[in-house]
Amino acid sequence: MTTTSINLKLEIWRQKDSKATGNFETYILTNISTDMSFLEMLDVLNEQLTREGQDPVAFDHDCREGICGMCGAVVNGIAHGPEPETTLCQLHMRHFKEGETLVIEPFRSRAFPIHKDLVTDRSALDRIIQAGGYVSVNTGGMPDGNATPIPSATAELAMDAAACIGCGACIASCPNGAAMLFTGAKISQLSLLPQGHPERKERARSMVATMDKEGFGNCTNERECEAVCPKGISISNIARMNREFVKASLL
Amino acid sequence: MWFIQFFKSSIGKKWLMAGTGCCLLLFLCSHAAGNATLFYSLALFQSYADQLHSHPLIVSIFSTGLLVIFILHIITGVLLTLQNRKARGHDYKVKKRSSPNSTASSTMIYSGLFILFFVLIHTYVVSFGDHSQISLTISYLFSSFYVIVFYITAFVVLAIHLSHGFWSMLQTFGVNHPRYNTMIRSLTYIVPAFFLLLFTAIPLLFLF
Numbered sequence: 182m183t184t185t186s187i188n189l190k191l192e193i194w195r196q197k198d199s200k201a202t203g204n205f206e207t208y209i210l211t212n213i214s215t216d217m218s219f220l221e222m223l224d225v226l227n228e229q230l231t232r233e234g235q236d237p238v239a240f241d242h243d244c245r246e247g248i249c250g251m252c253g254a255v256v257n258g259i260a261h262g263p264e265p266e267t268t269l270c271q272l273h274m275r276h277f278k279e280g281e282t283l284v285i286e287p288f289r290s291r292a293f294p295i296h297k298d299l300v301t302d303r304s305a306l307d308r309i310i311q312a313g314g315y316v317s318v319n320t321g322g323m324p325d326g327n328a329t330p331i332p333s334a335t336a337e338l339a340m341d342a343a344a345c346i347g348c349g350a351c352i353a354s355c356p357n358g359a360a361m362l363f364t365g366a367k368i369s370q371l372s373l374l375p376q377g378h379p380e381r382k383e384r385a386r387s388m389v390a391t392m393d394k395e396g397f398g399n400c401t402n403e404r405e406c407e408a409v410c411p412k413g414i415s416i417s418n419i420a421r422m423n424r425e426f427v428k429a430s431l432l
Numbered sequence: 433m434w435f436i437q438f439f440k441s442s443i444g445k446k447w448l449m450a451g452t453g454c455c456l457l458l459f460l461c462s463h464a465a466g467n468a469t470l471f472y473s474l475a476l477f478q479s480y481a482d483q484l485h486s487h488p489l490i491v492s493i494f495s496t497g498l499l500v501i502f503i504l505h506i507i508t509g510v511l512l513t514l515q516n517r518k519a520r521g522h523d524y525k526v527k528k529r530s531s532p533n534s535t536a537s538s539t540m541i542y543s544g545l546f547i548l549f550f551v552l553i554h555t556y557v558v559s560f561g562d563h564s565q566i567s568l569t570i571s572y573l574f575s576s577f578y579v580i581v582f583y584i585t586a587f588v589v590l591a592i593h594l595s596h597g598f599w600s601m602l603q604t605f606g607v608n609h610p611r612y613n614t615m616i617r618s619l620t621y622i623v624p625a626f627f628l629l630l631f632t633a634i635p636l637l638f639l640f
C-alpha cells in the first residue's frame with residue numbers, strides 16, 4: 182500500500198470558553214498522511230500549535246474506534262464529515278483531496294452549549310437516558326438467559342436501535358435542533374424487548390418530557406438525522422416513539 | 433389536563449400538525465370531486481353549487497369546522513417554526529442538506545403561507561361571491577392570463593407542500609414499516625401529482 186500525503190487548509194471554530202463569542206481561525210497543514218484518521222490529523226495540528234506556543238484546539242474523543250460516541254464535529258457542513266455511517270474518529274484523510282479547505286465547526290444546538298472550541302456539553306442526552314433508560318430487575322437467583330423467548334427479528338430491531346452511540350450528530354444536523362432520533366432509539370431499544378415492558382409507558386412519557394425540557398426543538402420529519410447518523414439509526418425508531426408516546430399519554 | 437399536556441409536548445404538536453393536515457387533505461379530496469364536475473360541463477358545476485348551497489346548515493357547519501382546522505394547522509406551523517429556530521441556535525458557516533426532498537421539507541412554512549394567501553383570495557373572490565352566478569364568475573376569472581398563472585402557481589406550491597406533508601403525516605402517525613414504505617414512497621409523489629394535474633387542468637379547459 183502506498184502512502185500519499187496531502188496539504189490542507191483548515192478553518193476551525195475557536196472559542197475560549199462558554200462565554201466567549203468565538204471565531205474561525207485558519208491553519209495550514211502540510212504533509213498529512215492519507216492513512217491518518219481525522220482526529221490524528223487534528224493531533225498533528227495541535228502538536229504544531231503547541232510548539233508555536235499557541236493554545237491547541239480542544240476536541241472530544243475517547244475510544245477512537247467508533248463505539249463510544251465522544252468524538253464529533255461538523256466538517257464542511259456535515260456532522261462527522263462526508264463519509265456515510267462513519268464517526269469522525271473513523272474517518273480517514275484519504276477521503277479528502279490535495280489542497281482542500283476543511284471548515285470544522287462544533288456540534289451546534291441550543292441544548293449543546295460550547296465549552297471550548299469543538300467541545301460541547303452534551304449532558305442533556307444523559308439526562309434523557311436517566312429519565313427512563315432503565316429496566317426493573319428482581320433480586321434473587323440468577324434468571325435463566327433463555328427463559329424469555331424473543332423472536333430473532335425483534336432482537337435484531339432492538340439491537341439496531343441499541344447501536345446508537347449517543348454522539349449527538351442527529352441533533353447537530355437537525356434544522357430544528359430536535360433530539361427525536363436519539364430519544365426514539367433509546368425508547369425503541371427497551372420497548373421492543375420484554376424486559377423493558379414494565380416501565381414502557383412511564384419511560385415514553387418521562388423521556389419525551391425530559392427531551393422537551395432540555396430545550397431541544399420539535400421534529401418536523403426533515404430526515405437530516407437519519408442521513409448523517411454514523412450508526413445508520415433509522416427514523417422508523419422515531420415512528421415507534423410516536424406510537425409509544427401516544428399510547429402512553431392517551432390510552 | 434391530560435390532553436393539553438399531550439398537545440404541548442413536541443410529539444403532541446407533531447400530531448396536531450399531522451391530524452389537521454389529514455383533515456385538510458380530505459377536504460381537498462372533496463373539493464377536487466366537486467370541481468371535477470367541470471370536466472363534464474359548466475352547467476353541471478353550477479347545479480352542484482346550487483345543490484350544495486340549498487343546504488345552508490350543512491355548509492355552515494362544515495365551513496366553520498374547516499376554518500377551525502385550518503387555523504389550528506397554521507398556528508401550530510408558525511409556532512413550530514419559531515420554536516425550532518430558537519432551538520437551532522447558532523447557524524453553521526457551511527450549510528449542507530443530506531436528506532431526500534429537503535427543498536420541500538425546509539420550505540414548509542413558506543409554501544404554507546403562500547397557500548394561505550391563495551386561499552384568502554380564493555375565499556374572497558369565489559366563496560363570498562354570488563353562488564348563483566358561480567359558473568359565470570369562474571369563466572370570467574379564467575379568461576385572464578394572470579389569474580391562470582397565479583392559480584397554477586398556487587397548485588404547484590401545494591404539490592411541493594404535500595410532497596413533504598403527506599409522507600410526514602404518515603411518519604408522525606407512526607406508519608413506517610418495511611412492508612408499506614415502498615408504497616408510501618411512491619404515494620408521496622402520486623398524491624401531490626394527482627391534485628396538481630386535476631386542478632391545473634381546469635383553467636386549461638377554459639383556454640381551449
Ligand code: FES
Nearest residue numbers: 243245250252270
Ligand atoms: S472517539 Fe469514540 S466514537 Fe469516535
